[in-house]
Amino acid sequence: MLHTKQDEKIERICSNPECKEIGLYPAPKSRDNLREYLYFCINCIRDFNKSWNYFEGLSENELEVEIRKSVTWDRPSWKFGTKNLNYDFEKAFREFENKKSTHNKKIIDKKLEKALKILGLNSDSNLTEVKTRYKSLAKKWHPDVQNESKSKNKEDKFINITNAYKIILESFTKQTKK
Numbered sequence: 001m002l003h004t005k006q007d008e009k010i011e012r013i014c015s016n017p018e019c020k021e022i023g024l025y026p027a028p029k030s031r032d033n034l035r036e037y038l039y040f041c042i043n044c045i046r047d048f049n050k051s052w053n054y055f056e057g058l059s060e061n062e063l064e065v066e067i068r069k070s071v072t073w074d075r076p077s078w079k080f081g082t083k084n085l086n087y088d089f090e091k092a093f094r095e096f097e098n099k100k101s102t103h104n105k106k107i108i109d110k111k112l113e114k115a116l117k118i119l120g121l122n123s124d125s126n127l128t129e130v131k132t133r134y135k136s137l138a139k140k141w142h143p144d145v146q147n148e149s150k151s152k153n154k155e156d157k158f159i160n161i162t163n164a165y166k167i168i169l170e171s172f173t174k175q176t177k178k
């Protein structure tokens with residue numbers, strides 16, 4: 001029998017490494033280890049449950065009821081071992097993490113794509129090409145360089161180019177770390 005201290009309030013942080021919310025909602029670590037839990041905030045447990053549902057077709061209502069119970073009693077209370085709760089939790093959790101990182105990667109890719117466009121480069125450009133291009137553009141658009149174009153425009157353009165350059169450089173650093 002699992003002993004729970006009803007009056008002991010433990011503040012846990014959501015198990016999603018990218019989330020800083022309080023983890024109120026338990027999910028077992030794996031089917032073989034139903035006594036240990038990961039704790040998620042409401043948003044993350046929903047994401048987690050989505051991947052879980054995706055694999056096994058868990059009834060949303062059933063889950064909601066169980067979650068509510070576990071919160072009310074301040075302890076995990078999912079009925080494990082019933083045929084409806086025979087899920088591969090580890091697989092669901094892996095899928096959940098993959099989805100998160102794919103999502104983040106897409107955001108980074110978008111940023112990088114935009115940055116390359118600003119410098120007039122493509123994703124095949126090597127580091128030397130990037131540096132050369134930045135230098136020539138920076139020279140052209142540097143606010144201190146005098147020519148007929150308005151200096152405010154030049155400043156904006158120069159900032160854009162420099163920011164884009166930074167993003168591209170970062171992507172090179174990440175690649176070499178892998």
Ligand SMILES: [Zn+2]
Nearest residue numbers: 014019041044
């Ligand atoms: Zn969370």
